[in-house]
Amino acid sequence: MEKLPTYLTQNVYNVKNDDYLSVDIKSKQGNTLFEIYYYGDLYELEGKKQPFIVDNYTQEDTCIPCKIVAKDIASAEEILLFDGYQHGYNGMFCDEFNPEDVQARTLTKYNIAPCKVHIKFGYSIDYEEEKEDYVDANDNVTLINGNTITWEEVKRNGFDYISIVCETTNGEKTEIAALELA
Template identity: 35%
Template sequence: MGLFNIFNKGDKGARTTDNGVVGPTFLDGLTEQIIAPENLLGHEWRRKLKTTSGHTKFRIKYFGQLHPEYQNLIVGTSDAPSLVVAVEPNSGQEILIFDGCIHGYNAMFCDAYSDEQKKNRKADKIYQSLNGIDTFELTISTYHGIDYDDEFASDVDTDGFIELIDGSKVEFETVKRNGFDTLQIFGTTNNGDIIEIVSEELA
């Protein structure tokens, strides 16, 4: 499961993950670069999650369910998309890392969700790996393969805003950053095991 395996051995290429791709606005100031990333794609933004106080170990709370076949993956329910929150255990700081109702191309331009669908999701399930581990370092990748300038430039108003499917207006530059077409979240345990926790095609 998952479009890409970012941990495959191979040519490291770049020295860090700073390849010029700008990532989601909601993670500004909450990530750090990865040194010598392997198989970093030209349209991929990849970072390690980090709190404002420097912590890099997290538990995960979520709304949704585990995939029936790939039971390590968080997915949405038949009623609504998933909602995933990272929690720093010591301080209790919570960081939203994915909301399927508002993040990604489809949520912005294709799939409209009601207020009830959005509000009736509570991230109250605690994620555990299949062997019971619940604390991880988190690596997040978003893929930005959509040419927004080509597809939507004529829809941007004179103030630089574009209307989404729900009728709200958002700055076009914000849409480019949060309207990614694919998301992957990997957790690394203390013993070095790597678990794919989220893998969503969003366009």
């Protein structure tokens, strides 16, 4: 589990590592049915039953990163699944966002029945090759948003692809996000 994102370590099971790191989400109580909440735009794609969650572009063509949260229907525990402001290579090293816009994001309930959540992460960036470009003397890295994290967090949270699939209690699976992040 060395590449598992640090912010999800308490909330995963069924971890599989092949071409992608695949995980299922559970609450701290072990519950696996969630409502989904998001910030961003919904993108309708032909042939898909549900729209994809994507970044929000304002009328001024300013990008505000998407954010996706699962809320346990039994305990109301909220689990951050993805935040484009702080996760993924681009959010950590390339894309600059207005901090006021990021703080003002409000979540909206996604229109899907309570579901299980399956996530796939892609890790194809060779961070070791880039290490000396980013790491300070204390093995920390300053991100584009000004936050400082450890090198280990960079390697685990700096994935370059994420896919989030919801599975309803009747077994219907729907991909709600598929984002290239590098």
